[in-house]
Amino acid sequence: MPETIVDRLRETDRPTFSVEFFPPSDDAGVQQLIATIEALQPLEPDWVSVTYGATGASRYKTFAAVGAIRGQTAVSLIGHLTIAGQSAAEVVRAIQAYQRLGVTHILALRGDPPAGGSFRAHREGLRTATDLIRLVKSLGDFTVGVAAFPDGHPESDLELDARILLAKEQAGAEFAISQLFFDAGSYAALVERFRALGGTMPIIAGIMPITVPGQIERFAGLSGSRMPAAFEAQLREVADDKAAFRARGIDLVTQLCRDVLAAGAPGLQFFTLNRSTATAEILGRLRAEAAVAAS
Numbered sequence: 153m154p155e156t157i158v159d160r161l162r163e164t165d166r167p168t169f170s171v172e173f174f175p176p177s178d179d180a181g182v183q184q185l186i187a188t189i190e191a192l193q194p195l196e197p198d199w200v201s202v203t204y205g206a207t208g209a210s211r212y213k214t215f216a217a218v219g220a221i222r223g224q225t226a227v228s229l230i231g232h233l234t235i236a237g238q239s240a241a242e243v244v245r246a247i248q249a250y251q252r253l254g255v256t257h258i259l260a261l262r263g264d265p266p267a268g269g270s271f272r273a274h275r276e277g278l279r280t281a282t283d284l285i286r287l288v289k290s291l292g293d294f295t296v297g298v299a300a301f302p303d304g305h306p307e308s309d310l311e312l313d314a315r316i317l318l319a320k321e322q323a324g325a326e327f328a329i330s331q332l333f334f335d336a337g338s339y340a341a342l343v344e345r346f347r348a349l350g351g352t353m354p355i356i357a358g359i360m361p362i363t364v365p366g367q368i369e370r371f372a373g374l375s376g377s378r379m380p381a382a383f384e385a386q387l388r389e390v391a392d393d394k395a396a397f398r399a400r401g402i403d404l405v406t407q408l409c410r411d412v413l414a415a416g417a418p419g420l421q422f423f424t425l426n427r428s429t430a431t432a433e434i435l436g437r438l439r440a441e442a443a444v445a446a447s
């Protein structure tokens with residue numbers, strides 16, 4: 153039986169390191185993505201994951217990218233899958249497409265409407281990610297992961313989120329990957345709420361490297377909830393100096409990683425927007441520190 157991602161998460165000698173990519177729009181982009189994955193090889197990523205789009209065209213790109221990664225690299229892979237905008241029959245075909253590509257790990261998600269607004273289940277579709285877990289598990293020997301939300305899902309509250317995460321585990325999910333967050337305390341509190349309900353699956357911390365000032369607006373901006381004030385203030389201090397901003401962002405996110413690992417996170421999944429340099433820098437620092445601590 154090949155090793156699954158869950159087996160790797162159980163090995164406690166080092167946290168897992170993984171990277172999320174979105175599917176490029178053309179062949180040149182796919183080859184660039186393969187080059188990015190190869191450039192990350194010295195850091196030995198435990199797996200990469202590929203997101204799944206909200207429209208038919210972007211879903212096709214997911215399978216093209218996954219096919220190329222499976223064909224041209226040896227890295228383990230999680231394929232994301234959503235139910236938004238699709239009938240149950242279309243979702244079954246997507247699961248079969250993953251099966252044909254030899255994908256054994258699926259991140260089962262609901263997805264959001266492509267143009268924003270509230271989610272409405274397809275007339276002949278599934279209603280929640282929990283339904284999707286059951287469908288995926290009924291169709292093959294898949295290891296299924298799910299999303300978790302340290303700052304709460306926008307349509308929910310923290311307690312309901314924890315109960316839904318437990319329902320996902322009971323439906324067959326074996327690991328979770330968190331949404332990005334900037335306060336290690338939010339991640340630790342999510343894990344605590346989940347464990348208090350009896351949940352046992354590992355929750356990997358989702359990490360977004362910050363390198364450009366526009367990201368402050370995107371994450372802290374109008375909704376104002378995601379980025380703690382002190383974190384944001386430290387970034388704003390250097391917002392006019394590109395190099396200083398990048399250095400500060402990397403320092404702050406490296407510290408966030410140290411804090412979540414100290415809080416017991418079994419792994420870090422980086423949301424790279426398909427760029428790997430900042431991720432490699434952060435991970436390089438963490439690994440160097442771990443090596444010094446172990447010597």
Ligand SMILES: Cc1cc2nc3c(=O)[nH]c(=O)nc-3n(C[C@H](O)[C@H](O)[C@H](O)COP(=O)(O)OP(=O)(O)OC[C@H]3O[C@@H](n4cnc5c(N)ncnc54)[C@H](O)[C@@H]3O)c2cc1C
Nearest residue numbers: 203204232261262263264280281299305307308329330331
């Ligand atoms: C790591 C990660 C990767 C992601 N990758 C993608 C991707 O590739 N493509 C993409 O389109 N999106 C992706 N997303 C975004 C995700 O699809 C959205 O956040 C979506 O709004 C929620 O998905 P979910 O799987 O948590 O859905 P659900 O678990 O179905 O939850 C959605 C909402 O419904 C509520 N709910 C669910 N079940 C019940 C119930 N039984 N009773 C009452 N309320 C309920 C929940 O509280 C929540 O508010 C990703 C998110 C994360 C964290």
